[in-house]
Amino acid sequence: MPGGRHGDGSMAIVPDEMEVERRLPPGQHIPRGRPVVHYGRVPPFRPERWSLMVFGATASGTETKLTWPEFRALPRVTVVADFHCVTRFSVLDNVWTGVPATTLLELVPPAPEVRHVMIWAEYGYSANLRMSDFTSPQTLFATELDHQPLTPERGHPVRLVVPHLYAWKSVKWVRGIEYLVEDRRGFWEERGYHNIGDPWREQRYSYQEEPGEGPP
Ligand SMILES: Nc1nc2c(c(=O)[nH]1)N[C@H]1C(S)=C(S)[C@@H](COP(=O)(O)O)O[C@H]1N2
Numbered sequence: 544m545p546g547g548r549h550g551d552g553s554m555a556i557v558p559d560e561m562e563v564e565r566r567l568p569p570g571q572h573i574p575r576g577r578p579v580v581h582y583g584r585v586p587p588f589r590p591e592r593w594s595l596m597v598f599g600a601t602a603s604g605t606e607t608k609l610t611w612p613e614f615r616a617l618p619r620v621t622v623v624a625d626f627h628c629v630t631r632f633s634v635l636d637n638v639w640t641g642v643p644a645t646t647l648l649e650l651v652p653p654a655p656e657v658r659h660v661m662i663w664a665e666y667g668y669s670a671n672l673r674m675s676d677f678t679s680p681q682t683l684f685a686t687e688l689d690h691q692p693l694t695p696e697r698g699h700p701v702r703l704v705v706p707h708l709y710a711w712k713s714v715k716w717v718r719g720i721e722y723l724v725e726d727r728r729g730f731w732e733e734r735g736y737h738n739i740g741d742p743w744r745e746q747r748y749s750y751q752e753e754p755g756e757g758p759p
């Protein structure tokens with residue numbers, strides 16, 4: 544619980560500084576409020592036209608298209624997680640509700656040789672992930688933040704959340720999951736950002752990549 548008793552005996556909801564310190568990856572700070580960050584425009588949501596395509600190296604060799612009613616019917620879980628943007632702000636204790644990535648993997652199994660995924664958004668934004676990051680129990684296709692439906696600028700109706708990686712991997716306005724046998728760079732990974740993006744290892748830029756951390 545955040546909060547504590549002041550010297551004068553009054554109670555206040557103040558974050559415990561040592562706790563915050565421990566939860567902030569190197570080079571990160573807590574901003575005022577909750578910034579909204581994205582490249583380009585906020586797309587409109589038209590439920591009758593929306594679909595989530597699961598394609599690439601599927602086990603069946605065919606692609607699956609989920610409609611909005613089909614996606615909405617999938618079981619959801621709630622995860623509390625911190626959020627770290629590479630522009631150096633972090634937002635603690637976000638309450639995300641959504642469909643675990645593992646649920647989609649069970650629904651549309653990948654071919655056995657799949658090691659990576661590309662997540663696709665409206666307007667062609669994308670981010671690549673190792674399968675091991677995608678299968679994290681914290682990785683969700685979120686539909687709610689803090690028990691409210693996502694607002695348009697936060698990714699409504701569905702955004703990916705990968706809390707243990709820099710937030711450019713948390714793709715808003717998701718429309719596709721592509722199974723990859725070989726790794727390929729997404730939007731920011733092609734533009735100088737790290738292929739993996741672990742904030743605890745401060746993997747910000749592609750020039751920091753070690754052999755084996757990016758596509759050849
Ligand atoms: N489709 C899409 N998703 C995106 C982005 C984007 O430009 N387009 N920006 C990313 C970046 S860099 C960050 S920090 C987070 C910001 O999420 P927020 O607006 O909820 O803070 O969204 C990520 N997801």
Ligand SMILES: [Mo]
Nearest residue numbers: 580628629711
């Ligand atoms: Mo970001």
